[in-house]
Amino acid sequence: MELVLAVDISQSMDTDEQEVxxxxxxxxxxSDEVIDAIQYGxxxxxxxxxxxxxxxxxxxxxxxxAIISDQASAHTFAAKIAEAPLRRVQRTSISSALGQAVAMVLxxxxxxxxxxxxISGDGPNNQGGAVTRARDAALSxxxxxxxxxxxLKAESISWQSMLHLDHYYEDCVIGGPGAFSIPVRSKKTFGDAVRMKLVLEIAGLTQERARIVRANTREPVRCSLFD
Structure with a gap:
């Protein structure tokens, strides 16, 4: 598998959240779970x-x-992430991030x-064109x-909770064979969510096999709301 980890560093991500x-x-x-998933692939x-x-x-x-095939290569790759300085930038362009990630794959x-x-993020696309157009280009x-x-933020102080960001990602961002989305609702569960997500991706599990299902009783998200 060729995997791009595309990580949000927009201004809404405070320093503590970026460190987490x-x-x-x-x-x-x-982790042993991710290394095992790679080696048994x-x-x-x-x-x-x-x-x-x-x-x-x-x-x-x-x-x-880089290629990860064992603990040594995983630690070498992870060290580059751990040692890099933190950045914070304005705006949230999921569409631009998807375009860049596709170019890196190709x-x-x-x-x-x-x-x-x-792709991880804490808000909807608000710059750089329609997110659904970028998604569809990636799928093509x-x-x-x-x-x-x-x-990660309390509903009382965050518009993202009112938006139901998990529904936005389901309807407007993800796509392709076996595509899935795992919402992270607390800093304490972030590491577990990432580990589970990587194992599922590397193992090539579908939503059904992973028992991750979408709600079918809600209204669809209007994807162009913030574009």
């Missing part, structure tokens, strides 16, 4: 890169493409059997998009 986010990815990538290795994103055109490759030196973008290129909507 970084620590969660580092811990998950070096059909190839025994994955190609991976870690991209941070914010507004339109604001993309930062924290850890460039232009890397690897040829995986699957191509996946794992054969790339699956999975989501990690971050719902």
């Amino acid at each position: 986010q970084r620590e969660g990815y580092v811990a998950a990538l070096t 059909p190839k025994g290795r994955i190609a991976i890169t870690y991209l941070e994103w914010g507004g339109e055109g604001e993309h930062f490759i924290v850890a460039d493409w 232009n890397n030196p690897y040829h995986g059997t699957r191509q996946v973008i794992d 290129a054969g790339v699956t998009i999975n989501g990690l909507p971050l719902m």
